Amino acid sequence: MRLKPFLICIIFSHSLVAQKPVILSDYIQQVSISDMQINYLDDPACSTHPSELFSGMMDHHFSELDFSDPDDALLHALPGNCVWFRFYFVNRSTKQFAFHLQPNLFSEFSEFRLYQRFENGLITVRKSGNTLLPRNKDVNISGSDDLRVFLPPGESDTLYLRVLLSEESVLSDLTFTVSTQQSVLQKDRSKRLIFGIFVGIMLIMILYHVPFYVRARETSYLYYILYILAFLVFFVHKEGYIYELTPRFTSAPVNIFLLEIFLLFFLLFGRSYLDTRNTLQSWDTILLLAVWFTVGGLILSLTILLLQGTGVFVPVFIQLGGLAINIVSAIGSLFLAIVPAMILTRENFQPARYFLFANLFLILGISMNYALKEYAIGKHSLEFGVTLQILAFSIGLSERLNLLKRSKDVAQRRIIDQLRENAALKDKVTRELEDKVRERTFEIQAQKEQIEKQNKEIKYSFDYAKKIQNTVLPRHEVFDNLFGEHFIFFKPRDIVSGDFYWITHKDYKIYLTAADCTGHGVPGSLMSMLGITMLHEIVNEKNVSHSDEILNQLRLGIARTLKQEGKIGEQKDGIDMAMLIYDTRNRKLEFSGANNPVYIVRDGEMLEYKGNNMPVAYYDNMSDFTRYSIDMKQGDRVYMFTDGFPDQFGGPQGKKFKYRPFKDLLLEVHERPMEEQRRILNLIFDEWKGDLSQIDDVLVIGLRL
Known part of the structure; x- marks a missing residue:
């Protein structure tokens, strides 16, 4: 029984001797560790304790390592597994040296632990690897994983290195060298x-x-x-x-x-x-x-x-x-x-x-x-x-900069020469122009006088056209007689207007319209004259008495007069208008509209009646105009208008006034006297327009029934 421990020690020592030693000396600064000098132990669970290794109990589990043909256990080791390497060092140097065990530079392993046992039985551990902070590494030089080895002169020792694998670890790429600390520091x-x-x-x-x-x-x-x-x-x-x-x-x-x-x-x-x-x-x-x-x-x-x-x-x-x-x-x-x-x-x-x-x-x-x-x-x-x-x-950039400077200098000289030529040419042209200017001055003066004369004649024509239009438009006395309280806010863009209003009275019915003809200025005024003439004929001569029929008849007359047949390239002129017929005996209001609505304010609320979405002219999808019959109450306010006010650009951002603010404005001022409403609308319009130009004729009519 006593022979058994002795035999085990012999077997362990034999296995250890079979491993070729790594010879260290003071004249070899660096030596690579070969296959025969390394044994390894696969430790998947990382459960092996260093004391088990130094006691010799695990020696028979170590195998030789062949870098050129690693075992399957090494090739298929998983992240988190451990592998132990055993080194047998013999120090033949005559002086005390510190050596570095060096895995290959930037090896992708989580941790290296080098264990060494001294004569007093103390086991020391030196650490390195990717997961360690630099201050916790045994040697902190350029991110390397060096581990120091201390071995007295003339002695030998067995060291164990535990390697913890990571996702990027490749065991077949792992190699080891041993260098003296002096050579490492010198390099x-x-x-x-x-x-x-x-x-x-x-x-x-x-x-x-x-x-x-x-x-x-x-x-x-x-x-x-x-x-x-x-x-x-x-x-x-x-x-x-x-x-x-x-x-x-x-x-x-x-x-x-x-x-x-x-x-x-x-x-x-x-x-x-x-x-x-x-x-x-x-x-x-x-x-x-x-x-x-x-x-x-x-x-x-x-x-x-x-x-x-x-x-x-x-x-x-x-x-x-x-x-x-x-x-x-x-x-x-x-x-x-x-x-x-x-x-x-x-x-x-x-x-x-x-x-x-x-x-x-x-x-x-x-x-x-x-x-x-x-x-x-x-x-x-x-x-x-x-x-x-x-x-x-x-050097190339300097040469390139010099080349650019030389190019700029050449270009500047060319520009200067060209400017000189231009100056000489300019003097010549100036002299020639001065002669021609003197010749042309007399002609221009004569043309100026002719243009001024023509402008006066055109201005006279416009003023006369305005007088004719004002004569055709109803006088305010007519409104005063037919309506107790009213206002007319009429602001043409030019001298003559494309917007017009028309009123007539037959028996106990009042016929009233606010209309916007295509265009403004002279073209718009011609259309307005045509519209007023046809309305007079339809209502007063043909005795058409319903608002929708009046618009239908007016559309037919305009299309016939302007020869509108729906052909490509023909004139698309027409009229947008609101047509009212007020029955004073029964207090009923008829309304029909062509693109224009009518607003009625009753008891502080605004009622909106929208017209048909088509003009009084030939239209691709024409149909009969719609007639609304509205019972009116004492104190109702009625507002008719064209699109000139809502479409006016202005304000801080130069945008349109729009219909929603226009409705709110009318609702806000409806309780004021009608003449005061007109002054407020005029003031608000001018403030909104500011320095911008008026873009269209403006017409707003307010009635209190």
């Missing part, structure tokens, strides 16, 4: 020095060109500055310095998003710098399409980034689509910018040469970064290439 100092020099150059270029943009307002300078800023942000994220302040998150979508911004400003700068809108319009259209394609990729990358940041799973095909757009944008941007530059270089557009050379520097930097990525010069070749590109752009 970091060199890297920061190069980074500082690069950032300093970029900031100097930005500060140098900002005043040029402020003075010249040239968009190429703005896009140039934004291009530098975009690359600076991309470079700061690429180097990982941002993760010394914030926790790391998925870097691939961030890199794609920042690269899309970088490419967008590159295209905008190239389009503005080469001035393709004026120099190569066909290529300008292609560049615009490329800009919008890049914007689409930018939106897709931002969407993926936001979804992943909130924990939403993004399908792989969408991520691959974003990556494909990014690759096409990168390659296409360079091609679409370089080809126009080559075309313009052949056309001797000097700034295009600098643009071409600048992009050759960028291509050289990208090529060296890919081909020599294992060497120091290759790791920083992209920064060198962009620096040379931006410097070349700066």
Whole structure:
């Protein structure tokens, strides 16, 4: 029974010895850990405790790791699972050194925990990984996941590393190296020095060109500055310095998003710098399409980034689509910018040469970064290439600005020469004109006298026409005799009016109309004379005694007189009117209307009777006019009007007065004496019109029955 623990220890020690050790020495600054030097243990529930590992109880569960052909357990490990890695270190250095166990840069794992047990039995743990705050990491350098290892000279030790998987974790991509802390810090100092020099150059270029943009307002300078800023942000994220302040998150979508911004400003700068809108319009259209394609990729990358940041799973095909757009944008941007530059270089557009050379520097930097990525010069070749590109752009912008200045100088000299020629020509023309003016002055004076004479004759004709119209219109005495109280607010737009009112009395009935003829001025006055004549004939001679029949007869007479038959191109003149017949014996009111209503105010409420929606003229959908029969009460107010008042423009915003405010105005003043109502309407109309012109004739008739 006593032999059993001894046999177990032999078996554990044999399994441990089978694992190839990682040799550390003071003359090897960095060493990669190979397959034979790592054993792993799958721990899906993350339930294994470090004490179990250091006791040797779990040694027989560890397996060898083959990076080229990982086991299915590693390939199909799920997010939230844990995997343990065992390292056996032998320190052959003669001095005390601190070593760094380094997972590959920016590995996408939630957490690393490195456990080491010292001679006194104390187990220490050092942490790193994406989910940790930078201050809680064992080593906080450029967002790396380094873990320090302390091993005295001449000694060996077994360390266990627990890895917690995330959504983005790919175990087959995980590799390890061990470096001395001195070499790590030395590389970091060199890297920061190069980074500082690069950032300093970029900031100097930005500060140098900002005043040029402020003075010249040239968009190429703005896009140039934004291009530098975009690359600076991309470079700061690429180097990982941002993760010394914030926790790391998925870097691939961030890199794609920042690269899309970088490419967008590159295209905008190239389009503005080469001035393709004026120099190569066909290529300008292609560049615009490329800009919008890049914007689409930018939106897709931002969407993926936001979804992943909130924990939403993004399908792989969408991520691959974003990556494909990014690759096409990168390659296409360079091609679409370089080809126009080559075309313009052949056309001797000097700034295009600098643009071409600048992009050759960028291509050289990208090529060296890919081909020599294992060497120091290759790791920083992209920064060198962009620096040379931006410097070349700066020289090209200066040359372009000088070219613009020279072009402006040439244009100004041409303008000055042209102005001189124009001045000489102007003097010559002025002298010739002065001679002609003197000759024409006598003719103009004679023409002026002739025009003044004609104006006086026209004015006399209009005044005479007004007298005739005023003679035809009913006198106020007629209204005074037939109605106890009334007002007539009549305001022609011109000297003569297209609006008219007409009244007659037969037996115990009063016939009254307020009408608006098509047009105003002389044409409207002719129509009004025609309407008054026909109304007199229909009512007084033909003895038509109903309002609807009067309108029907009047429409027939106007259509016959104006030869209206519904043909295309014929005159559409007509009359909008309200026709009233008041039976004074029975106190009944007949009403028919053509596009015009009549308002009756009774006991503080307004009653509206609408006419037919057609004029007194030929109409496509003609029908007989409607007759309303209304019982009137003592004190009722009746208002007839044309559309001149409601349609008048004015007020603070120059809008129409409209019918609703017009009805409210009548309702507000209906209890006042009729003459006072007329003065109020006149005052309100003038105030509303203000400095604007009167657009139509105005007629409002008010009656108190």
